[in-house]
Amino acid sequence: MxxxxxxxxxxxxxxxxxxxxxxxxxxxxxxxxxxxxxxxxxxxxxxxxxxxxxxxxxxxxxxxxxxxxxxxxxxxxxxxxxxxxxxxxxxxxxxxxxxxxxxxxxxxxxVRRPDTDAQLIAENIALQLEKRVAFRRAMKQAITRAMKAGAKGVKTMVSGRLDGREIAGSEKYHEGSIPLQTLRADIDYGFAEAHTTFGIIGVKVWVYKGEILGKASEAPKKQEGGNANVNA
Known part of the structure; x- marks a missing residue:
């Protein structure tokens, strides 16, 4: 599940x-x-x-x-x-x-560490797909940047008419571990859509940042080190 x-x-x-x-x-x-x-x-x-x-x-x-x-x-x-x-x-x-x-x-x-933020990674991949960048290249580059930024595991998946194929399909890449069923595992998840000439391509990203021991209120926030810039 x-x-x-x-x-x-x-x-x-x-x-x-x-x-x-x-x-x-x-x-x-x-x-x-x-x-x-x-x-x-x-x-x-x-x-x-x-x-x-x-x-x-x-x-x-x-x-x-x-x-x-x-x-x-x-x-x-x-x-x-x-x-x-x-x-x-x-x-x-x-x-x-x-x-x-x-x-x-x-x-x-x-957000101090955008390269490990799953939502931003997904939107970046979607933006590259809209610019006709090869989906494999976009996914692998995103994974490489996230791992260099300190992620313990990254998984990306794209679904749709990839490269203009007649039949829609999906492809995924991952590096490191993604313990989805471990509740104490801090897994960030993001989803975005790329609107291309061949239709909509869905992009999903999972980023594993390590384990958290304690209650939700004690867990570190998603954006570590973020500061409030403006209060209106």
Whole structure:
């Protein structure tokens, strides 16, 4: 089963935490869920070139207002922030529209080791496929960079009409160990899609970073050493 489920979901509550943290009653739950999805969709589409790895959303309810805290993890924080923080102001204004009047706080965090971030690796491979780079070359280069950056194991897989083949298929490469069924194993997982002239090619990446002993709250964060650059 470890190979058939999302490694993040399998480890939530063990060594990983939820990307969305809030509680709501039945009346407001669906609205909050739709807002969270709209926020993530907007940020990923609008700032795709800013290498956004993860977006976490926390909601707080006070006596007078509801507060939405959005934390954006990016390997290119300067590009995301913009000149004099102009992009941050735009992000905050757009999220306020989506959140329908709620108080919004935006924090931008830096991903210090992008070569071992599974989501960024997957998006980089997808970008190269869209530029007509050979998929084997793109996958092997990504694995080499990740292993040099300190990963203990990397696995990549692409699926679709590879090289324009008539019949869709999949190919995968891996180096090192990927203990998918070991819950204490810190395995990062990323997925991206490459939109090519032959159709959509799916890209999956698994990165093994070592074992974690302890509770999820004691586990090191995915982006070690990341700092908040802007609070808005």
């Amino acid at each position: 470890g190979q058939k489920v999302n490694p993040h979901g399998l480890r939530v509550g063990v060594i990983k935490e939820w990307d969305t943290q809030w509680y709501a009653d039945k009346k407001h739950f669906a609205d909050n869920l739709v807002e969270d999805n709209a926020i993530r969709t907007y940020l990923k589409k609008k700032y795709y070139e800013c290498n956004i790895s993860k977006i976490t959303i926390t909601r707080l309810l006070t006596d007078s207002n509801a507060i939405v805290n959005v934390k954006i993890f990016s390997s290119s924080p300067a590009k995301l922030i913009g000149s004099k923080g102009e992009n941050v102001n735009g992000i905050k204004a757009e999220i306020e529209k989506i959140a329908k009047g709620k108080t919004v706080s935006v924090n931008i965090m830096e």
